[in-house]
Amino acid sequence: MTDYPIHMETVPEVQAFFDEATNTISYIVKDPASNACAIVDSVMDIDYAAGRITYDHADRLIDEVTRQGLTLEWIIETHVHADHLSAAPYLQQKLGGKIGIGAKILIVQETFGKVFNEGTEFQRDGSQFDRLFEDGDTYRIGEMEAVALYTPGHTPACMVHVIGNAAFVGDTLFMPDGGSARADFPGGDAGTLYDSIQKVLALPDEMRLFMCHDYGPNGRDIAWETTVAEEKAHNIHVGGGKTKEEFVAFRQERDATLGMPKLILPSLQVNMRAGEVPKDADGRPMLKVPLGGL
Template sequence: MSNPTVKPFWDAPTGSWQYVFHDPQTMKGAIIDPVLDFDPLAGATSTANAERILTYVKSTGIEVVWILDTHPHADHFSAAHWLSKELDAPTAIGAKVTGVQQLWAEIYNLPDDFPVDGSQWDQLLEDGAEFMVGEVPVRVMFSPGHTLASITFVAGDAAFVHDTLMMPDSGSSRADFPGGSSEALYQSIQDILALPDATRVYVGHDYSPNGRDPACVATVAEHKISNIHFHDDPDKATYCALRDKRDSTLPLPKLMLAALQVNIRGGRLPAPEDNGRAYLKLPMNYFLSR
Protein backbone atom coordinates (compact mmCIF):
# COMPACT_ATOMS: atom_id res chain seq x y z
CA MET A 1 0.00 0.00 0.00
CA SER A 2 1.18 3.50 -0.85
CA ASN A 3 -0.05 7.02 -0.16
CA PRO A 4 -0.39 9.31 -3.17
CA THR A 5 1.53 12.34 -4.25
CA VAL A 6 -1.07 15.03 -4.93
CA LYS A 7 -0.70 17.95 -7.33
CA PRO A 8 -3.45 20.60 -7.19
CA PHE A 9 -4.32 22.90 -10.08
CA TRP A 10 -6.17 26.14 -9.37
CA ASP A 11 -8.70 27.71 -11.72
CA ALA A 12 -9.24 31.28 -10.54
CA PRO A 13 -12.24 32.22 -12.76
CA THR A 14 -14.40 29.46 -11.25
CA GLY A 15 -12.70 29.10 -7.86
CA SER A 16 -12.17 25.42 -8.66
CA TRP A 17 -9.51 22.92 -7.64
CA GLN A 18 -8.45 20.14 -9.99
CA TYR A 19 -6.13 17.34 -8.94
CA VAL A 20 -3.66 14.80 -10.19
CA PHE A 21 -2.61 12.12 -7.75
CA HIS A 22 -0.12 9.38 -8.42
CA ASP A 23 1.63 6.47 -6.80
CA PRO A 24 5.30 7.46 -6.40
CA GLN A 25 6.36 3.81 -6.68
CA THR A 26 4.71 2.86 -9.98
CA MET A 27 4.04 6.39 -11.35
CA LYS A 28 0.47 5.41 -12.18
CA GLY A 29 -1.99 8.23 -11.51
CA ALA A 30 -5.47 9.67 -11.85
CA ILE A 31 -6.97 13.06 -12.68
CA ILE A 32 -9.89 14.37 -10.63
CA ASP A 33 -12.40 17.05 -11.69
CA PRO A 34 -10.49 18.71 -14.56
CA VAL A 35 -11.83 22.02 -15.86
CA LEU A 36 -12.70 22.77 -19.48
CA ASP A 37 -12.42 26.54 -19.89
CA PHE A 38 -15.51 28.46 -21.02
CA ASP A 39 -15.95 32.11 -21.94
CA PRO A 40 -19.69 32.80 -21.53
CA LEU A 41 -19.51 36.15 -23.34
CA ALA A 42 -18.04 34.56 -26.46
CA GLY A 43 -19.69 31.18 -26.03
CA ALA A 44 -16.25 29.68 -26.50
CA THR A 45 -14.51 26.70 -24.91
CA SER A 46 -10.77 26.24 -24.62
CA THR A 47 -8.35 23.81 -23.01
CA ALA A 48 -5.81 25.90 -21.10
CA ASN A 49 -6.51 24.17 -17.77
CA ALA A 50 -6.53 20.71 -19.30
CA GLU A 51 -3.30 21.43 -21.17
CA ARG A 52 -1.61 22.42 -17.91
CA ILE A 53 -2.58 19.05 -16.48
CA LEU A 54 -1.47 17.27 -19.64
CA THR A 55 1.93 18.99 -19.56
CA TYR A 56 2.38 18.07 -15.90
CA VAL A 57 1.60 14.37 -16.26
CA LYS A 58 3.77 14.01 -19.35
CA SER A 59 6.73 15.93 -17.91
CA THR A 60 6.52 14.02 -14.62
CA GLY A 61 6.20 10.64 -16.30
CA ILE A 62 2.81 9.81 -14.80
CA GLU A 63 0.78 7.12 -16.54
CA VAL A 64 -2.82 8.27 -16.14
CA VAL A 65 -5.05 5.23 -15.61
CA TRP A 66 -8.29 7.04 -14.66
CA ILE A 67 -9.96 10.39 -15.26
CA LEU A 68 -12.50 10.85 -12.49
CA ASP A 69 -15.42 13.20 -11.91
CA THR A 70 -16.83 13.49 -8.40
CA HIS A 71 -20.18 14.76 -9.75
CA PRO A 72 -21.66 16.78 -12.64
CA HIS A 73 -20.40 20.24 -11.74
CA ALA A 74 -22.57 23.36 -11.69
CA ASP A 75 -19.81 25.96 -11.84
CA HIS A 76 -17.45 24.75 -14.54
CA PHE A 77 -17.35 22.48 -17.56
CA SER A 78 -15.62 19.10 -17.21
CA ALA A 79 -12.52 18.42 -19.31
CA ALA A 80 -12.74 14.68 -18.64
CA HIS A 81 -13.76 13.81 -22.19
CA TRP A 82 -11.01 15.92 -23.78
CA LEU A 83 -8.30 14.51 -21.51
CA SER A 84 -9.58 10.98 -22.04
CA LYS A 85 -8.99 11.33 -25.77
CA GLU A 86 -5.55 12.91 -25.27
CA LEU A 87 -4.35 10.29 -22.78
CA ASP A 88 -6.31 7.25 -23.91
CA ALA A 89 -7.52 6.84 -20.32
CA PRO A 90 -10.98 5.74 -19.15
CA THR A 91 -13.45 8.05 -17.39
CA ALA A 92 -15.58 7.30 -14.35
CA ILE A 93 -18.20 8.94 -12.14
CA GLY A 94 -20.61 7.85 -9.41
CA ALA A 95 -23.35 5.45 -10.47
CA LYS A 96 -26.14 7.76 -9.31
CA VAL A 97 -25.25 10.25 -12.05
CA THR A 98 -28.18 8.72 -13.93
CA GLY A 99 -30.52 10.48 -11.51
CA VAL A 100 -28.87 13.81 -12.24
CA GLN A 101 -29.14 13.14 -15.96
CA GLN A 102 -32.83 12.36 -15.67
CA LEU A 103 -33.48 15.47 -13.58
CA TRP A 104 -31.65 17.87 -15.89
CA ALA A 105 -32.86 16.22 -19.09
CA GLU A 106 -36.34 17.22 -17.97
CA ILE A 107 -35.25 20.76 -17.03
CA TYR A 108 -33.61 21.22 -20.45
CA ASN A 109 -36.42 19.37 -22.25
CA LEU A 110 -33.90 17.17 -24.00
CA PRO A 111 -35.17 14.73 -26.63
CA ASP A 112 -36.41 11.31 -25.57
CA ASP A 113 -33.36 9.63 -27.11
CA PHE A 114 -30.92 11.52 -24.84
CA PRO A 115 -29.14 8.74 -22.91
CA VAL A 116 -29.69 8.93 -19.14
CA ASP A 117 -27.90 5.67 -18.38
CA GLY A 118 -24.45 7.13 -17.64
CA SER A 119 -23.05 5.72 -20.87
CA GLN A 120 -21.14 8.98 -21.46
CA TRP A 121 -18.55 7.60 -18.98
CA ASP A 122 -16.56 4.39 -19.30
CA GLN A 123 -17.45 3.23 -15.80
CA LEU A 124 -20.06 4.05 -13.17
CA LEU A 125 -18.79 3.59 -9.62
CA GLU A 126 -21.00 2.26 -6.83
CA ASP A 127 -20.70 3.22 -3.18
CA GLY A 128 -17.95 1.13 -1.61
CA ALA A 129 -16.25 0.28 -4.91
CA GLU A 130 -12.51 -0.23 -4.60
CA PHE A 131 -9.74 -0.12 -7.18
CA MET A 132 -6.01 0.46 -7.33
CA VAL A 133 -4.00 3.26 -8.88
CA GLY A 134 -0.60 1.61 -8.87
CA GLU A 135 -0.13 0.64 -5.23
CA VAL A 136 -2.58 3.30 -3.96
CA PRO A 137 -5.91 1.82 -2.86
CA VAL A 138 -8.92 3.94 -3.82
CA ARG A 139 -12.34 3.61 -2.21
CA VAL A 140 -15.54 5.28 -3.40
CA MET A 141 -17.77 6.90 -0.78
CA PHE A 142 -21.26 7.99 -1.82
CA SER A 143 -21.41 11.62 -0.58
CA PRO A 144 -24.74 13.15 -1.62
CA GLY A 145 -26.12 16.48 -0.52
CA HIS A 146 -24.51 18.98 -2.84
CA THR A 147 -25.92 16.82 -5.63
CA LEU A 148 -27.75 13.52 -5.46
CA ALA A 149 -24.85 11.76 -7.24
CA SER A 150 -21.73 13.13 -5.52
CA ILE A 151 -18.95 10.77 -4.50
CA THR A 152 -15.70 11.08 -2.55
CA PHE A 153 -12.53 9.32 -3.62
CA VAL A 154 -10.45 8.10 -0.66
CA ALA A 155 -7.02 7.38 -2.12
CA GLY A 156 -4.64 6.13 0.55
CA ASP A 157 -4.42 8.93 3.12
CA ALA A 158 -6.03 11.51 0.80
CA ALA A 159 -9.77 12.15 0.44
CA PHE A 160 -11.05 14.15 -2.52
CA VAL A 161 -14.32 15.41 -1.08
CA HIS A 162 -15.53 17.65 -3.94
CA ASP A 163 -18.29 20.07 -2.88
CA THR A 164 -19.05 18.77 0.61
CA LEU A 165 -16.58 20.48 2.91
CA MET A 166 -14.88 23.73 2.05
CA MET A 167 -11.69 24.88 3.76
CA PRO A 168 -12.22 25.15 7.54
CA ASP A 169 -12.70 28.93 7.47
CA SER A 170 -15.50 28.54 4.89
CA GLY A 171 -17.34 25.60 6.40
CA SER A 172 -19.29 23.49 3.95
CA SER A 173 -20.76 23.66 0.45
CA ARG A 174 -24.28 24.55 -0.58
CA ALA A 175 -27.05 21.98 -0.87
CA ASP A 176 -29.83 23.83 -2.68
CA PHE A 177 -29.35 22.74 -6.30
CA PRO A 178 -31.99 20.47 -7.86
CA GLY A 179 -31.54 17.10 -6.18
CA GLY A 180 -29.53 18.59 -3.30
CA SER A 181 -30.27 18.09 0.40
CA SER A 182 -28.75 19.63 3.50
CA GLU A 183 -29.74 16.53 5.50
CA ALA A 184 -27.89 14.27 3.07
CA LEU A 185 -24.91 16.64 3.08
CA TYR A 186 -24.75 16.55 6.88
CA GLN A 187 -24.51 12.75 6.87
CA SER A 188 -21.94 12.78 4.07
CA ILE A 189 -19.75 15.15 6.04
CA GLN A 190 -20.13 13.03 9.17
CA ASP A 191 -18.82 10.08 7.16
CA ILE A 192 -15.86 12.13 5.92
CA LEU A 193 -15.04 13.33 9.44
CA ALA A 194 -15.08 9.70 10.60
CA LEU A 195 -12.00 9.02 8.45
CA PRO A 196 -8.65 8.87 10.30
CA ASP A 197 -7.63 12.24 11.73
CA ALA A 198 -4.49 12.40 9.58
CA THR A 199 -6.47 12.03 6.33
CA ARG A 200 -5.73 14.88 3.93
CA VAL A 201 -9.03 16.40 2.82
CA TYR A 202 -8.84 18.00 -0.63
CA VAL A 203 -11.75 20.32 -1.44
CA GLY A 204 -13.35 21.18 -4.76
CA HIS A 205 -13.54 24.94 -4.35
CA ASP A 206 -12.13 27.83 -2.39
CA TYR A 207 -13.23 31.46 -2.42
CA SER A 208 -10.39 32.92 -0.30
CA PRO A 209 -12.29 34.54 2.59
CA ASN A 210 -10.69 37.67 4.03
CA GLY A 211 -8.36 37.89 1.05
CA ARG A 212 -6.13 34.95 1.94
CA ASP A 213 -4.46 32.94 -0.80
CA PRO A 214 -6.47 30.05 -2.29
CA ALA A 215 -6.04 26.83 -0.30
CA CYS A 216 -7.10 23.26 -1.02
CA VAL A 217 -6.23 20.90 1.84
CA ALA A 218 -6.69 20.43 5.57
CA THR A 219 -6.70 17.26 7.65
CA VAL A 220 -9.76 15.65 9.17
CA ALA A 221 -8.37 16.66 12.58
CA GLU A 222 -8.09 20.29 11.48
CA HIS A 223 -11.70 20.27 10.28
CA LYS A 224 -12.88 18.84 13.59
CA ILE A 225 -11.07 21.60 15.46
CA SER A 226 -11.67 24.65 13.28
CA ASN A 227 -14.28 24.10 10.56
CA ILE A 228 -16.75 26.91 11.16
CA HIS A 229 -19.76 24.66 10.53
CA PHE A 230 -18.56 21.54 12.38
CA HIS A 231 -16.05 22.47 15.10
CA ASP A 232 -18.81 22.41 17.73
CA ASP A 233 -20.23 19.08 16.49
CA PRO A 234 -23.73 20.33 15.56
CA ASP A 235 -26.67 17.95 15.38
CA LYS A 236 -28.43 17.49 12.06
CA ALA A 237 -31.25 19.95 12.75
CA THR A 238 -28.85 22.71 13.79
CA TYR A 239 -26.62 22.23 10.78
CA CYS A 240 -29.50 22.01 8.30
CA ALA A 241 -31.04 25.21 9.64
CA LEU A 242 -27.71 27.01 9.21
CA ARG A 243 -27.07 25.55 5.75
CA ASP A 244 -30.58 26.18 4.44
CA LYS A 245 -30.60 29.77 5.70
CA ARG A 246 -27.27 30.47 4.04
CA ASP A 247 -28.28 28.80 0.78
CA SER A 248 -31.45 30.89 0.57
CA THR A 249 -29.26 33.99 0.14
CA LEU A 250 -27.01 32.62 -2.62
CA PRO A 251 -27.46 33.29 -6.33
CA LEU A 252 -27.09 30.45 -8.79
CA PRO A 253 -23.53 29.90 -10.03
CA LYS A 254 -22.88 32.01 -13.09
CA LEU A 255 -22.14 29.05 -15.34
CA MET A 256 -24.63 26.55 -13.93
CA LEU A 257 -27.22 26.57 -16.71
CA ALA A 258 -24.48 26.22 -19.32
CA ALA A 259 -22.34 23.76 -17.39
CA LEU A 260 -24.93 21.15 -16.48
CA GLN A 261 -25.96 20.46 -20.06
CA VAL A 262 -22.31 19.79 -20.90
CA ASN A 263 -21.48 17.87 -17.74
CA ILE A 264 -24.41 15.46 -17.94
CA ARG A 265 -22.82 14.54 -21.28
CA GLY A 266 -19.51 13.73 -19.59
CA GLY A 267 -17.90 16.99 -20.74
CA ARG A 268 -19.18 16.93 -24.32
CA LEU A 269 -20.96 19.79 -26.04
CA PRO A 270 -24.41 19.08 -27.44
CA ALA A 271 -24.35 17.49 -30.87
CA PRO A 272 -23.83 20.00 -33.71
CA GLU A 273 -26.97 21.07 -35.54
CA ASP A 274 -27.38 21.06 -39.33
CA ASN A 275 -25.11 24.09 -39.70
CA GLY A 276 -22.25 22.32 -37.92
CA ARG A 277 -22.48 24.39 -34.72
CA ALA A 278 -23.34 23.20 -31.21
CA TYR A 279 -25.76 25.24 -29.11
CA LEU A 280 -26.52 25.63 -25.42
CA LYS A 281 -30.05 26.39 -24.23
CA LEU A 282 -31.44 28.14 -21.15
CA PRO A 283 -34.58 27.04 -19.29
CA MET A 284 -36.23 30.44 -19.13
CA ASN A 285 -37.91 31.36 -15.81
CA TYR A 286 -37.38 27.91 -14.32
CA PHE A 287 -35.46 29.34 -11.35
CA LEU A 288 -37.79 32.25 -10.67
CA SER A 289 -37.23 32.06 -6.91
CA ARG A 290 -33.60 33.05 -7.50
Protein backbone atom coordinates in the same frame (compact mmCIF):
# COMPACT_ATOMS: atom_id res chain seq x y z
CA MET B 1 -14.12 4.72 12.38
CA THR B 2 -15.05 3.75 8.84
CA ASP B 3 -15.80 0.29 7.45
CA TYR B 4 -14.33 1.21 4.06
CA PRO B 5 -10.96 -0.22 2.93
CA ILE B 6 -8.58 2.58 3.88
CA HIS B 7 -4.82 2.33 3.30
CA MET B 8 -3.22 5.12 5.34
CA GLU B 9 0.23 3.63 4.72
CA THR B 10 -0.06 4.61 1.04
CA VAL B 11 0.97 8.23 0.44
CA PRO B 12 0.05 9.36 -3.07
CA GLU B 13 1.87 12.31 -4.61
CA VAL B 14 -0.71 15.08 -5.09
CA GLN B 15 -0.27 18.12 -7.33
CA ALA B 16 -2.90 20.85 -7.25
CA PHE B 17 -3.85 23.20 -10.10
CA PHE B 18 -5.99 26.21 -9.22
CA ASP B 19 -8.35 27.69 -11.81
CA GLU B 20 -8.87 31.34 -10.90
CA ALA B 21 -11.88 31.82 -13.19
CA THR B 22 -13.98 29.20 -11.35
CA ASN B 23 -12.11 28.85 -8.01
CA THR B 24 -11.70 25.16 -8.80
CA ILE B 25 -8.76 22.99 -7.80
CA SER B 26 -7.89 20.06 -10.08
CA TYR B 27 -5.47 17.35 -9.00
CA ILE B 28 -2.94 14.97 -10.45
CA VAL B 29 -2.70 12.01 -8.06
CA LYS B 30 0.34 9.79 -8.62
CA ASP B 31 1.00 6.31 -7.33
CA PRO B 32 4.34 6.48 -5.43
CA ALA B 33 5.17 2.93 -6.57
CA SER B 34 4.68 3.43 -10.32
CA ASN B 35 4.11 6.01 -13.05
CA ALA B 36 0.32 5.61 -12.88
CA CYS B 37 -1.84 8.59 -12.03
CA ALA B 38 -5.38 9.92 -11.90
CA ILE B 39 -6.78 13.38 -12.57
CA VAL B 40 -9.57 14.63 -10.30
CA ASP B 41 -12.08 17.36 -11.25
CA SER B 42 -10.58 18.86 -14.40
CA VAL B 43 -11.71 22.19 -15.89
CA MET B 44 -12.56 23.16 -19.47
CA ASP B 45 -12.40 26.92 -20.05
CA ILE B 46 -15.41 28.77 -21.45
CA ASP B 47 -15.92 32.38 -22.46
CA TYR B 48 -19.66 32.34 -21.94
CA ALA B 49 -20.36 35.71 -23.56
CA ALA B 50 -18.30 34.91 -26.66
CA GLY B 51 -19.47 31.28 -26.89
CA ARG B 52 -15.87 30.10 -27.00
CA ILE B 53 -14.32 27.03 -25.38
CA THR B 54 -10.57 26.66 -24.79
CA TYR B 55 -8.35 24.21 -22.93
CA ASP B 56 -5.65 26.23 -21.16
CA HIS B 57 -6.30 24.66 -17.75
CA ALA B 58 -6.49 21.12 -19.11
CA ASP B 59 -3.31 21.70 -21.13
CA ARG B 60 -1.47 22.51 -17.89
CA LEU B 61 -2.47 19.08 -16.58
CA ILE B 62 -1.51 17.37 -19.84
CA ASP B 63 1.86 19.11 -19.93
CA GLU B 64 2.63 17.98 -16.37
CA VAL B 65 1.57 14.38 -16.96
CA THR B 66 3.66 14.31 -20.12
CA ARG B 67 6.66 16.00 -18.48
CA GLN B 68 6.76 13.38 -15.74
CA GLY B 69 6.18 10.49 -18.13
CA LEU B 70 3.05 9.40 -16.28
CA THR B 71 0.28 7.09 -17.45
CA LEU B 72 -3.20 8.49 -16.89
CA GLU B 73 -5.43 5.63 -15.73
CA TRP B 74 -8.45 7.49 -14.33
CA ILE B 75 -10.26 10.78 -14.89
CA ILE B 76 -12.44 11.20 -11.81
CA GLU B 77 -15.43 13.50 -11.40
CA THR B 78 -16.48 13.89 -7.77
CA HIS B 79 -19.95 15.02 -8.96
CA VAL B 80 -21.79 16.84 -11.75
CA HIS B 81 -20.35 20.29 -11.19
CA ALA B 82 -22.63 23.31 -11.52
CA ASP B 83 -19.89 25.95 -11.60
CA HIS B 84 -17.36 24.72 -14.14
CA LEU B 85 -17.17 22.52 -17.22
CA SER B 86 -15.28 19.22 -17.18
CA ALA B 87 -12.39 18.66 -19.59
CA ALA B 88 -12.64 14.87 -19.25
CA PRO B 89 -13.11 13.97 -22.96
CA TYR B 90 -10.25 16.27 -23.98
CA LEU B 91 -7.95 14.69 -21.40
CA GLN B 92 -9.01 11.21 -22.46
CA GLN B 93 -8.35 12.00 -26.11
CA LYS B 94 -4.86 13.27 -25.31
CA LEU B 95 -3.79 10.89 -22.54
CA GLY B 96 -6.23 7.96 -22.35
CA GLY B 97 -7.72 6.78 -19.06
CA LYS B 98 -11.24 5.91 -17.91
CA ILE B 99 -13.82 8.52 -16.91
CA GLY B 100 -15.56 7.70 -13.62
CA ILE B 101 -18.43 9.27 -11.65
CA GLY B 102 -20.97 8.19 -9.04
CA ALA B 103 -23.77 5.89 -10.20
CA LYS B 104 -26.41 8.39 -9.08
CA ILE B 105 -25.49 10.39 -12.20
CA LEU B 106 -28.63 8.72 -13.59
CA ILE B 107 -30.76 10.86 -11.25
CA VAL B 108 -29.00 14.01 -12.42
CA GLN B 109 -29.39 13.02 -16.07
CA GLU B 110 -33.09 12.31 -15.63
CA THR B 111 -33.71 15.59 -13.77
CA PHE B 112 -31.83 17.89 -16.10
CA GLY B 113 -32.67 15.94 -19.24
CA LYS B 114 -36.21 17.20 -18.60
CA VAL B 115 -35.11 20.71 -17.65
CA PHE B 116 -33.18 21.11 -20.91
CA ASN B 117 -35.77 19.18 -22.97
CA GLU B 118 -33.06 16.90 -24.30
CA GLY B 119 -35.34 14.39 -26.00
CA THR B 120 -34.81 10.68 -26.51
CA GLU B 121 -31.40 11.03 -28.16
CA PHE B 122 -29.87 11.96 -24.79
CA GLN B 123 -29.12 8.70 -23.00
CA ARG B 124 -29.97 8.82 -19.30
CA ASP B 125 -28.18 5.59 -18.37
CA GLY B 126 -24.71 6.96 -17.55
CA SER B 127 -23.28 5.36 -20.69
CA GLN B 128 -21.28 8.53 -21.44
CA PHE B 129 -18.95 7.48 -18.60
CA ASP B 130 -16.62 4.47 -18.45
CA ARG B 131 -17.35 3.60 -14.81
CA LEU B 132 -20.24 4.36 -12.47
CA PHE B 133 -19.20 4.01 -8.84
CA GLU B 134 -21.44 2.66 -6.11
CA ASP B 135 -20.78 3.30 -2.43
CA GLY B 136 -17.70 1.34 -1.36
CA ASP B 137 -16.53 0.45 -4.87
CA THR B 138 -12.78 0.16 -5.25
CA TYR B 139 -10.47 0.71 -8.21
CA ARG B 140 -6.73 0.80 -8.75
CA ILE B 141 -4.31 3.53 -9.79
CA GLY B 142 -1.14 1.58 -10.43
CA GLU B 143 -0.46 -0.20 -7.12
CA MET B 144 -2.81 2.01 -5.12
CA GLU B 145 -6.32 0.95 -4.17
CA ALA B 146 -8.87 3.77 -4.18
CA VAL B 147 -12.37 3.63 -2.73
CA ALA B 148 -15.44 5.73 -3.60
CA LEU B 149 -17.68 6.91 -0.74
CA TYR B 150 -21.23 7.99 -1.53
CA THR B 151 -21.74 11.46 -0.02
CA PRO B 152 -24.97 13.03 -1.35
CA GLY B 153 -26.50 16.28 -0.13
CA HIS B 154 -24.87 18.94 -2.29
CA THR B 155 -26.07 16.92 -5.29
CA PRO B 156 -27.51 13.39 -5.51
CA ALA B 157 -24.38 12.05 -7.24
CA CYS B 158 -21.58 13.34 -5.00
CA MET B 159 -18.78 10.98 -4.02
CA VAL B 160 -15.58 11.33 -2.02
CA HIS B 161 -12.62 9.40 -3.43
CA VAL B 162 -10.17 8.07 -0.85
CA ILE B 163 -6.76 7.22 -2.32
CA GLY B 164 -4.32 6.05 0.33
CA ASN B 165 -4.05 8.76 2.98
CA ALA B 166 -5.67 11.37 0.72
CA ALA B 167 -9.40 12.01 0.24
CA PHE B 168 -10.78 14.18 -2.55
CA VAL B 169 -13.99 15.56 -1.13
CA GLY B 170 -15.51 17.44 -4.07
CA ASP B 171 -18.04 19.94 -2.71
CA THR B 172 -18.96 17.88 0.36
CA LEU B 173 -16.70 20.09 2.48
CA PHE B 174 -14.73 23.32 2.16
CA MET B 175 -11.69 24.41 4.14
CA PRO B 176 -12.46 24.85 7.86
CA ASP B 177 -13.01 28.60 7.49
CA GLY B 178 -15.14 28.04 4.36
CA GLY B 179 -17.58 25.59 5.93
CA SER B 180 -19.75 23.67 3.51
CA ALA B 181 -21.36 23.88 0.09
CA ARG B 182 -24.96 24.76 -0.64
CA ALA B 183 -27.63 22.06 -0.58
CA ASP B 184 -30.47 23.71 -2.53
CA PHE B 185 -29.81 22.38 -6.04
CA PRO B 186 -32.39 19.92 -7.40
CA GLY B 187 -31.85 16.69 -5.48
CA GLY B 188 -29.80 18.40 -2.77
CA ASP B 189 -30.70 18.27 0.92
CA ALA B 190 -29.07 19.90 3.95
CA GLY B 191 -29.78 17.02 6.33
CA THR B 192 -28.36 14.52 3.87
CA LEU B 193 -25.28 16.72 3.41
CA TYR B 194 -24.73 16.78 7.20
CA ASP B 195 -24.84 12.98 7.29
CA SER B 196 -22.37 12.78 4.39
CA ILE B 197 -19.99 15.18 6.12
CA GLN B 198 -20.10 12.98 9.23
CA LYS B 199 -19.13 10.06 6.98
CA VAL B 200 -16.04 11.98 5.89
CA LEU B 201 -15.23 13.01 9.46
CA ALA B 202 -15.32 9.33 10.47
CA LEU B 203 -12.16 8.79 8.41
CA PRO B 204 -8.85 8.72 10.35
CA ASP B 205 -7.94 12.07 11.92
CA GLU B 206 -4.71 12.29 9.96
CA MET B 207 -6.41 11.71 6.59
CA ARG B 208 -5.47 14.49 4.18
CA LEU B 209 -8.54 16.20 2.68
CA PHE B 210 -8.36 17.96 -0.68
CA MET B 211 -11.01 20.49 -1.64
CA CYS B 212 -12.58 21.03 -5.06
CA HIS B 213 -13.09 24.75 -4.43
CA ASP B 214 -11.72 27.56 -2.32
CA TYR B 215 -12.70 31.22 -2.28
CA GLY B 216 -10.14 32.68 0.13
CA PRO B 217 -12.59 33.83 2.84
CA ASN B 218 -11.62 36.99 4.73
CA GLY B 219 -8.91 37.71 2.20
CA ARG B 220 -6.62 34.79 3.02
CA ASP B 221 -4.56 33.06 0.33
CA ILE B 222 -6.23 30.27 -1.63
CA ALA B 223 -5.83 26.89 0.12
CA TRP B 224 -7.00 23.38 -0.66
CA GLU B 225 -5.52 20.86 1.81
CA THR B 226 -6.54 20.17 5.40
CA THR B 227 -7.17 17.11 7.59
CA VAL B 228 -10.11 15.32 9.16
CA ALA B 229 -8.90 16.46 12.59
CA GLU B 230 -8.81 20.11 11.50
CA GLU B 231 -12.30 19.92 10.03
CA LYS B 232 -13.74 18.24 13.13
CA ALA B 233 -12.24 20.87 15.38
CA HIS B 234 -12.57 24.04 13.36
CA ASN B 235 -15.03 23.81 10.45
CA ILE B 236 -17.31 26.81 10.94
CA HIS B 237 -20.45 24.94 9.82
CA VAL B 238 -20.04 21.45 11.28
CA GLY B 239 -17.00 21.50 13.57
CA GLY B 240 -16.95 21.53 17.34
CA GLY B 241 -19.86 19.13 17.66
CA LYS B 242 -22.53 21.19 15.89
CA THR B 243 -25.78 19.25 15.67
CA LYS B 244 -27.65 18.22 12.56
CA GLU B 245 -30.53 20.53 13.50
CA GLU B 246 -28.16 23.51 13.83
CA PHE B 247 -26.54 22.74 10.50
CA VAL B 248 -29.82 22.29 8.62
CA ALA B 249 -31.26 25.54 9.99
CA PHE B 250 -28.12 27.47 9.07
CA ARG B 251 -27.74 25.87 5.65
CA GLN B 252 -31.36 26.48 4.63
CA GLU B 253 -31.24 30.10 5.75
CA ARG B 254 -27.91 30.68 4.00
CA ASP B 255 -28.91 28.93 0.77
CA ALA B 256 -32.03 31.09 0.46
CA THR B 257 -29.75 34.12 0.00
CA LEU B 258 -27.49 32.65 -2.69
CA GLY B 259 -27.76 33.34 -6.41
CA MET B 260 -27.20 30.65 -9.01
CA PRO B 261 -23.60 29.99 -10.15
CA LYS B 262 -22.87 32.00 -13.28
CA LEU B 263 -21.89 28.91 -15.28
CA ILE B 264 -24.65 26.59 -14.04
CA LEU B 265 -26.49 26.33 -17.39
CA PRO B 266 -23.53 25.31 -19.56
CA SER B 267 -21.96 23.28 -16.75
CA LEU B 268 -24.95 21.01 -16.20
CA GLN B 269 -25.53 20.41 -19.91
CA VAL B 270 -21.87 19.51 -20.50
CA ASN B 271 -21.05 17.67 -17.28
CA MET B 272 -24.05 15.32 -17.34
CA ARG B 273 -22.59 14.21 -20.70
CA ALA B 274 -19.17 13.46 -19.17
CA GLY B 275 -17.76 16.72 -20.54
CA GLU B 276 -19.10 16.51 -24.09
CA VAL B 277 -20.67 19.70 -25.47
CA PRO B 278 -24.19 19.01 -26.81
CA LYS B 279 -24.88 19.54 -30.50
CA ASP B 280 -27.92 20.71 -32.43
CA ALA B 281 -29.60 18.79 -35.26
CA ASP B 282 -26.93 20.00 -37.69
CA GLY B 283 -24.06 18.84 -35.49
CA ARG B 284 -23.06 22.30 -34.26
CA PRO B 285 -22.02 22.73 -30.60
CA MET B 286 -25.00 24.38 -28.92
CA LEU B 287 -26.13 25.17 -25.38
CA LYS B 288 -29.70 25.86 -24.27
CA VAL B 289 -31.08 28.51 -21.95
CA PRO B 290 -34.36 27.28 -20.43
CA LEU B 291 -36.65 30.16 -19.44
CA GLY B 292 -38.39 29.94 -16.09
CA GLY B 293 -35.33 28.73 -14.14
CA LEU B 294 -34.23 25.31 -12.93
